[in-house]
Amino acid sequence: MNSERDFNEIIMSLARKRGFIWGPSPELYGGSSGFYDLGPLGKLLKNRLENQIRAAFVRANFWEVECPTVSPREVWLASGHLEGFIDPVTECTKCGQIYRADNLIAEKSPEMNIAGLNADGLTETIRKIGLVCPSCKGDLGPVQAYNLMMQTRLGLNQEAYLRPETATTTYLLFKRFLTFFRDKLPAAVFQIGKAYRNEISPRQGMLRLREFTQTEGQIFLLEKDEMDWSQFHDITDEKLPLVTYKAQEKGKFDSIMTKMSDAVKNGFFQKPAYAWCVHLAYTIFRQMGFSDEKMRLRQHLPTERAHYAADAWDVEIHTESFGWVECCGIHDRGNYDLSRHQEFSKQNLSVKVDKEYVVPEVLEIAFGIERPLFCLIDNSFRPESKERDTDWLQFPPEVAPIQVAVFPLMGKPELLTPSEKIYDAVMDAGFVAQFDVGGSIGKRYRRQDEVGTPFCITIDYTTIEDETITVRDRDTMEQVRVHTSDLTKVLRGLVRGTIQFNSLK
Ligand SMILES: [Zn+2]
Numbered sequence: 001m002n003s004e005r006d007f008n009e010i011i012m013s014l015a016r017k018r019g020f021i022w023g024p025s026p027e028l029y030g031g032s033s034g035f036y037d038l039g040p041l042g043k044l045l046k047n048r049l050e051n052q053i054r055a056a057f058v059r060a061n062f063w064e065v066e067c068p069t070v071s072p073r074e075v076w077l078a079s080g081h082l083e084g085f086i087d088p089v090t091e092c093t094k095c096g097q098i099y100r101a102d103n104l105i106a107e108k109s110p111e112m113n114i115a116g117l118n119a120d121g122l123t124e125t126i127r128k129i130g131l132v133c134p135s136c137k138g139d140l141g142p143v144q145a146y147n148l149m150m151q152t153r154l155g156l157n158q159e160a161y162l163r164p165e166t167a168t169t170t171y172l173l174f175k176r177f178l179t180f181f182r183d184k185l186p187a188a189v190f191q192i193g194k195a196y197r198n199e200i201s202p203r204q205g206m207l208r209l210r211e212f213t214q215t216e217g218q219i220f221l222l223e224k225d226e227m228d229w230s231q232f233h234d235i236t237d238e239k240l241p242l243v244t245y246k247a248q249e250k251g252k253f254d255s256i257m258t259k260m261s262d263a264v265k266n267g268f269f270q271k272p273a274y275a276w277c278v279h280l281a282y283t284i285f286r287q288m289g290f291s292d293e294k295m296r297l298r299q300h301l302p303t304e305r306a307h308y309a310a311d312a313w314d315v316e317i318h319t320e321s322f323g324w325v326e327c328c329g330i331h332d333r334g335n336y337d338l339s340r341h342q343e344f345s346k347q348n349l350s351v352k353v354d355k356e357y358v359v360p361e362v363l364e365i366a367f368g369i370e371r372p373l374f375c376l377i378d379n380s381f382r383p384e385s386k387e388r389d390t391d392w393l394q395f396p397p398e399v400a401p402i403q404v405a406v407f408p409l410m411g412k413p414e415l416l417t418p419s420e421k422i423y424d425a426v427m428d429a430g431f432v433a434q435f436d437v438g439g440s441i442g443k444r445y446r447r448q449d450e451v452g453t454p455f456c457i458t459i460d461y462t463t464i465e466d467e468t469i470t471v472r473d474r475d476t477m478e479q480v481r482v483h484t485s486d487l488t489k490v491l492r493g494l495v496r497g498t499i500q501f502n503s504l505k
Contacts (some may be wrong), residue, residue, distance in 0.1 A: 094138025
């Protein structure tokens with residue numbers, strides 16, 4: 001456990017020093033846990049991840065929407081969050097420390113099955129097993145249901161809540177979607193935006209936040225579509241790293257690369273449409289730069305599933321800091337949400353199928369962006385070595401916060417003028433680039449290695465003679481000369497991985 005904590009501390013101190021993540025925020029006033037600021041490089045990295053996510057959803061025919069982050073009470077009553085989005089907590093009667101009751105019980109008596117127990121049941125269990133405050137041995141008070149939503153008010157006194165997920169706000173638009181999609185289902189939409197969860201005492205830094213950015217993709221469809229999903233045929237030969245719940249029950253947690261067609265045939269996924277969503281989630285994480293070795297898809301045990309979920313799989317990322325980290329959930333929400341909003345709003349949210357009105361089903365891909373952002377920094381960390389006198393970040397080029405750095409060999413006018421021209425061309429081609437004139441070339445390479453910039457360009461006196469520049473590869477620290485007229489084409493290939501650096505030598 002110690003080494004895990006140490007590695008997380010290495011990553012967080014690097015992230016702080018190099019301008020990725022600051023906090024807890026507001027640092028100036030001591031900080032509140034569960035809140036972080038993104039520095040300039042953290043924000044660039046997040047933008048890149050969002051761009052990848054957006055591109056993947058749009059390619060899969062999802063449309064993006066944006067909804068308010070505050071909604072009145074009736075929305076959360078209908079969604080089930082007022083009643084169901086709760087943690088059971090207990091307060092020490094002596095020192096006042098607050099604990100998650102279920103976690104405390106599980107720590108003391110891991111063999112006990114407390115799933116489904118209400119507050120009274122948990123209070124009784126605490127008495128029965130003689131549980132006391134871990135820090136002062138004082139008696140624990142009665143267990144209370146603590147709602148994780150942040151409350152606010154509209155105007156003088158209308159009760160309202162900050163959304164704990166973007167999904168519910170997307171569902172509220174369903175009638176509008178029907179018109180927009182000309183009454184045709186399936187229809188797919190996604191939303192990227194802030195969500196809030198008032199965790200009791202968030203630990204684990206970036207993994208448990210009170211305010212975070214969520215991405216949730218929703219497919220509205222009919223039951224018959226779930227079994228007959230034409231897009232599934234495009235991916236039947238693709239393989240995913242799967243860990244089924246049956247394997248977990250046998251103590252096996254290593255993923256097995258499984259062909260999609262086999263996964264459905266063997267009943268790992270009940271529905272082809274759901275299987276397609278799991279594959280899409282996997283694709284999104286691949287495009288954010290995670291490799292198969294660091295990724296697995298884990299099926300929830302039947303006891304783990306949320307109140308609305310008929311089947312559930314998670315994308316998990318392996319980190320040095322915390323081991324496997326749950327990063328994305330793929331949920332079969334059934335028609336729970338639309339039915340509830342139909343009931344509470346008294347508006348018709350059904351569609352007509354063969355002369356009958358039915359409430360559509362929902363499949364969902366849901367994840368926060370801060371977790372993959374942290375995991376990517378964790379996965380990209382490389383310690384200093386004989387070859388390189390600094391620790392560095394090996395970000396996949398496509399998501400690196402800065403993709404290209406441009407250096408004039410020296411700050412002289414005859415080098416600055418062509419350098420600025422090249423810098424402009426690189427920016428115009430859509431790369432995130434940085435211009436740096438300060439210090440020796442060695443120092444400048446080092447600075448870029450530290451923030452994970454994959455390619456550095458140097459303009460020297462040879463450039464003036466023959467219009468070639470050097471491109472330096474972060475990973476091998478090797479350089480090649482490229483003609484300026486080929487530069488953006490070469491960079492695009494290098495960033496996308498369609499050109500290998502070695503082939504330029
Ligand atoms: Zn205590």
